[in-house]
Amino acid sequence: MHKGARRLAASAARAAAILALLPLSAGLAGEAPRTFGPEKLPEVTDADDPLVDAQPLVPGLVVRLTYATASNLARRALYPPDMKCLLRRSVAERLAQAQRALARSQRTLVAWDCFRPKEAQEALWKALPVPGAVADPQKGSLHERGVAIDVGLLALDGSPVPLPTHHDEFNARTHADAPLPDGPAKQNRDLLIRALHDAGFRVNPKEWWHFSRLWGYRWPVGRLPRP
Numbered sequence: 552m553h554k555g556a557r558r559l560a561a562s563a564a565r566a567a568a569i570l571a572l573l574p575l576s577a578g579l580a581g582e583a584p585r586t587f588g589p590e591k592l593p594e595v596t597d598a599d600d601p602l603v604d605a606q607p608l609v610p611g612l613v614v615r616l617t618y619a620t621a622s623n624l625a626r627r628a629l630y631p632p633d634m635k636c637l638l639r640r641s642v643a644e645r646l647a648q649a650q651r652a653l654a655r656s657q658r659t660l661v662a663w664d665c666f667r668p669k670e671a672q673e674a675l676w677k678a679l680p681v682p683g684a685v686a687d688p689q690k691g692s693l694h695e696r697g698v699a700i701d702v703g704l705l706a707l708d709g710s711p712v713p714l715p716t717h718h719d720e721f722n723a724r725t726h727a728d729a730p731l732p733d734g735p736a737k738q739n740r741d742l743l744i745r746a747l748h749d750a751g752f753r754v755n756p757k758e759w760w761h762f763s764r765l766w767g768y769r770w771p772v773g774r775l776p777r778p
């Protein structure tokens with residue numbers, strides 16, 4: 552046998568011996584790794600894209616988390632009052648891009664919901680167990696994965712600007728393409744959607760304020776970082 556071929560055979564035998572010692576994990580059992588979308592994108596891990604405080608990465612971002620107060624559909628605070636707007640780092644970076652574009656139109660983003668811990672998702676589901684309005688906690692929502700954000704607009708000085716509805720309303724006017732009369736509410740909604748689309752987000756067709764990364768189920772359900 553040729554020397555090179557002998558070396559190859561020896562290393563193949565070694566690899567087979569090592570594989571025989573390993574426990575039968577999903578990959579070795581012949582199950583293909585999970586991929587997403589037509590480009591077959593791989594799953595993302597927490598280490599690839601950690602949950603971070605978005606505020607320092609998005610200059611001027613105003614954070615007013617609806618579920619940190621009792622004015623929400625569960626009628627009680629679901630987050631501690633000092634809860635931060637946590638997002639995957641890649642999501643915060645895209646949000647910063649949208650924020651820069653919006654500043655040119657004298658607007659700033661206000662975050663109403665970012666990463667949502669599992670307990671809060673379960674409380675929301677209990678308050679409104681309607682698939683499509685609230686994600687079933689069994690599946691794990693995009694907010695729980697840190698790849699979805701609920702945002703509105705304010706003027707640069709923080710004063711309110713007309714918008715189609717409040718956060719968390721459920722009616723036909725919350726649809727991203729709801730027909731609105733020409734005016735500032737429609738202009739602001741369309742400006743927001745354009746800026747976030749340009750930064751790589753998709754809007755939820757039923758909620759003009761809810762944006763997420765494409766193929767968001769690639770990301771794992773997140774956990775609140777320990778203080």
Ligand SMILES: [Zn+2]
Nearest residue numbers: 699700701761
């Ligand atoms: Zn949302």
